[in-house]
Each structure stands twice: as structure tokens, then as C-alpha cells.
Amino acid sequence: MSLSDQIAQWLREQLAAAGADGFVVGLSGGVDSSTAAALAVRAVGPERVLGVLMPCHSQPEDARFAQKVAETLNIPTVTVDLTGVYDALMEALPPSDHPLAAANVKPRLRMITLYYLAQSRNYLVLGSGNRTELEVGYFTKYGDGGVDLLPLGSLYKTQVWELARELGVPQEVIDRPPTAGLWPGQTDEGEMGITYRELDRVLQAIAAGDTEGIDPDTLKKVQGMIERSAHKRAMPPIFHPVT
Numbered sequence: 551m552s553l554s555d556q557i558a559q560w561l562r563e564q565l566a567a568a569g570a571d572g573f574v575v576g577l578s579g580g581v582d583s584s585t586a587a588a589l590a591v592r593a594v595g596p597e598r599v600l601g602v603l604m605p606c607h608s609q610p611e612d613a614r615f616a617q618k619v620a621e622t623l624n625i626p627t628v629t630v631d632l633t634g635v636y637d638a639l640m641e642a643l644p645p646s647d648h649p650l651a652a653a654n655v656k657p658r659l660r661m662i663t664l665y666y667l668a669q670s671r672n673y674l675v676l677g678s679g680n681r682t683e684l685e686v687g688y689f690t691k692y693g694d695g696g697v698d699l700l701p702l703g704s705l706y707k708t709q710v711w712e713l714a715r716e717l718g719v720p721q722e723v724i725d726r727p728p729t730a731g732l733w734p735g736q737t738d739e740g741e742m743g744i745t746y747r748e749l750d751r752v753l754q755a756i757a758a759g760d761t762e763g764i765d766p767d768t769l770k771k772v773q774g775m776i777e778r779s780a781h782k783r784a785m786p787p788i789f790h791p792v793t
Contacts, residue, residue: 657693687779
């Protein structure tokens, strides 16, 4: 059984266990969300997958790529423009000097939107996080990290690219520089300061317990990313009084 068929089978099992009827996927126009949507279609068919476009001061090409993916997969879509909601909330909030404080509001608004639509249809929210991003914490806590299922969570970014080609994701989507769309011109690799291919190489070396061939500074950088983001990969700690 191919990897895509294994994931599709797993998705069907998860859907049945939850008593849900389908999947909601936020379509960003990037390779991860496109691959997640393609896997959902393979699992349950296009009529039970809803693609959601959620522009929020976004680049126009994001919607164009997302719509192309939806048309390729033949899935229905809903567009929810979050620009006004974001602006109103930012006007109500006190200003912050930390750029990510405002940027992370966007994925958290998208999470709210996806769960509203999912609950309205008895669907599950399908996330697009991959192993690379999860291990170094490159996601927004309770934003794009707030999902029901992570079909790509055990795959490195380089493996997602390969799977996307197998599933027929449009090549121009696969070739796009990965971005979370947090601000104009933002790219994942630029923000992290390391390419996905190099990051995958380091993470695979750490997983294998053999980092001999890894540049010490790069290894230290990645290990720091893993350590600082540990809280994102765990449920909130609960205090238990001593009895």
C-alpha cells in the first residue's frame, strides 16, 4: 500500500471513530494545505471536503493558487475575508512592540473560522503541519496548530513535496516559496534562517543519533529551536497539589 493510501485509510478510520462526516481544510495556496486537501479527497471524495480561503491582508496570488488547487481537486470552497475582523481586533488591543504578537492573531482567527465551519457540518478540521515544522515549533500555538488531525505530521517537508507530486498537486504550487503569510514578503525559510532541506537533514541526523556530519553552529541552532518550542508540542501542564 502506498504512503498516500495509508494516510487516506487512516483518515477514514479517524473520521469514523469521531462520528464525523467530512473534513474542513484551510487552503493557503501552499504545498502543505494542498497536499492535506488532496489526501482528504483520496480518503472520502471531493464532495465531503470543504476548502476554506481566509484572506487577511493577504497577497492576491494566495487566493489564486488556493482556488486552482480547489478546482484541481474538484472540492467546494468557502471564502471568509478576515481582514475587517483582524483590523477591528487590533484596534481594540493595546499596541505591542513584538511583531509576532500581531502576526499570530491571523492564524488564530483562521482556527476559529475553521472550527465554526467544521462544527456547522459535523466535519473535522484537517491540519497541514508537517514533521519539520512540528519538531522545531514553526507553527502558531492554537492557530495553525489548533486542529483535529495532522495527516502530514510524520513527514518531513521534503517528503511532503514528493507526496504532493504523487497526488497531482499543481507544480506551480509545489514550487512556491513556503510562507505562512504573516506579513508581506514573509517566507518560512527567511524567518527561520535555514532552508527546509538543510533543516530536514539536521532533524534526520538528530533522529538517527548521528550528527557527526552536521555543522556545529547549525546543530546548535536547530537544537535550540526544538528546546524553546517544547511547550507547543505538549498539553498545558496541570498543577497537582500535594496531599
